[in-house]
Amino acid sequence: MTDEILTGADQYETLFGVEEMELNFGPQHPATHGVLRLKMKIDGERIVDCYPIIGYLHRGTEKLFELHPFFQNVPHTDRMDYVAAATNNLAYVGAVEKLLGLVVPPRARYIRTILSELQRISSHLLWLATHAIDIGAMTPFFYTFRERELVLDLFEEYCGARLTLNCMRPGGQPYDLTVGWAEKSAAFVDSFPAKVDEYEGLLTENRIWKKRTIGIGMLPPEVALEYGVTGPMLRGSGIQWDIRKAMPYEAYDEVEFEVPVFTNCDTYDRYLVRMEEMRQSASIVKQCLDKLPEGPIMAKRPRVLKAPKEGEVYHSVEGPKGEIGFYIVGDGTANPYRCRVRPPSLYNIQVLPEMVRGGLIADLVAVIGTTDIVLGEVDR
Amino acid sequence: MKRLLDKIMLLDLFAGLGITFRHLWKRKVTVQYPEERMEPAHRFRGMFRLDEDRCIKCTLCARDCPIDIIYIDWHQEVNPETEKKEKLLDRFDIDIQRCMFCGLCEEACPTTPKSIWLTSKTYELASYERWQNLFVDMEELQDWKIRPKYTDEEIA
């Protein structure tokens, strides 16, 4: 079965006419960031073809969405991209609000922006940790996790959990900021750019890092657009597309920030994109904290949220990994009729064979790291 | 010229070495666990507590649970002392195997102060037997003889 699906390898002539080895980069492997299985055909060290097999973490999330009312589904969305839970929540409640026509008060919008950007910082810190450790540098892992602890402490103080946040509701926010939270986050984002400089000092100019990442995992922009890749993968290939600028939501049209775009289409550029994004996120949080308006945090909404009959909506946000979208169909009851998720990692992982064909196995690990996939999202 | 010198003298590698060397002298972030314990924040969603007296048996918490793990039974009785009808709780069980500690039950509870709350700051929920502490019933939710470390705090 897999011989038919593996394309491009039919007429491959190996040097000296020897056979290719079929290698299973199995679901249990330290480098695959979750339970991803890759069936690879390799010739010595060169990868001839690669076929990702997913589904090892499928939990039926979309079916679960159909069984409960709208506001009860927010915890389920946390668990899809478990590294960046706030943006998942944001996409879902944004879609529900669009469907039901709720208007979110400004204070809640600002708080949501702050949480979403803090989550972006935390997710990129995790990405840097795992990417560096796959390429062999062990210490950035510990340094980034030290910063990540601070972010998680902020989240814990706000909504009670560190990873599966459940911090947004359709219509606004459940809790207001605690006393002192704004000062703590301001202190964090003030000290953060110095830490990013530290990570860059260890990696960006390092000749070994450059040799491992420049020219690896080339993703031409046409291929990226064809496959529907979004997020830093797209911006590393030179295409300027960020939903926060193109279709602003929450408070993004009221803050100033830049979207980094680099044009070399390789791993090193995607690394630079994400590092710059971390700095920009810190500046967005600072601006939002300065401008935070007073007011209510929850919109006026009916006791039971009923969807309109035959209403359907698609709402997407810019998550740390790409565009997370929710397509919700309502049928007049309190439960959604169908709730389809557009997970960014699923579309990003489709280009993996394109990026590694012809490369070495060592490059495969670097490329999986730069794709920044979270299997919870790919499989739902 | 400077780039050539940089390349030969390996300055970028020495910069990296310098950064890690500086970290040798910094304060370590390790928390020595059983001796030092990190105290969670005030709103931390830990293990449950129930207060039967405050509970009005509205079953809103059971209805709002996303995974339907709260089982409530109540019946009405005439209280011989006050001669009024009142509700009595027969069963209030929570299935801890599936609970994700999302806090929706706490949000749904209409009493003030809440009758079910999660801010007990307990996250050490391990037990030695498989069958222990998987279903928590009414008495355990209130007394908690099995969980010595918790704060008796009520939420704000």
Added chain:
Amino acid sequence: MEGIKEVIGPTLFHYALAPALKIAVLLVAVLTLIAYTTFAERKILGFLQVRTGPNRVGPWGVLQPIADVAKLLVKQDIMPTQAVRWAYVLAPCLVVGPALVIFSVIPFGPSAEVTGNMNWFITDVNVGLLFVVAMATIGVYGLILGGWASNNKFSLLGGLRSAAQMISYEVPQGFSLVVPLLMAGTMSLSGIVDAQIEQGRWFVFAFFPFGLLAFFIYFVAGVAESNRNPFDLPEAESELVAGFHTEYSGMRFALFFLGEYANMIVISAVAVTLFLGGWSRPFSSVESLSFLDLGFLPGGMGGLVWFTLKLLVFLFVYIWFRGTFPRYRFDQLMDLGWKWMIPAALIAIAGTGLFKILIR
């Protein structure tokens, strides 16, 4: 001591008993040093990564290596059914043995003429340098056999890569060893140390910059030889699980592990001897600093103290490299070895030769 000498006769004493005792003491010392190098690595890596290393097993975790050894000894000895038995058993021994044998020619202190009673080395082969290179090369067989004998695709890949890496770094290592040979004029290791004392400076600072270049090339080639970061692709955890020693467990794995650290220590020891003056004190020509000779220690032990201090500095640098750098990809590693280090080593040799002619 004198009594025993009379009983068994002077030849037997000098050629059998004394070396046997020295070997026994050396083995115990080296094995302890290896075990505590593993501990130091975990601790220092922890400190570099802003965390404490192991600290439960004794005060500050000092008994950790003993716990590790005990664990490895009682582990179940698994052998895959399809594995090639003789190769599987022989491979760890081939890695550890040669590394330990090199210690027999390294001078830890002055010879008997200076101290009066005892040589501070086990033997002084007059082609010591050649012996060192030869023994280092035998270590490659152990890795290839280990990778092949496990009957596992991943291990095979790891073993082949490791073998290719080690063989290609033998060449620059050998070349860079010619430089102290030229500077000293003798191949015997204690002769080279004596030459450094005579010339009054360590060879790493001689004929600047060629001594430094040779030292640098030797050390980097040494890091590659012992499969350490940044050249540790054969045992890269994130790619091939554990490379050629995936299928080994228990004492066999302990031997591989021991072999890697023994290699590390041996390369450091040879670097100290050849480039950093061995057991001599810094500024050995300056008379006013002669108290640094630590003459108050009995029987010339001052040399051993200096040797150990320099060795520990090298071990720290090994661990420091591991904590800082990412890993080179395999073909880039080979590129580095063949395209950059060999020409640099040849330049070092040519430069040293030129210096020697001009100075004479």
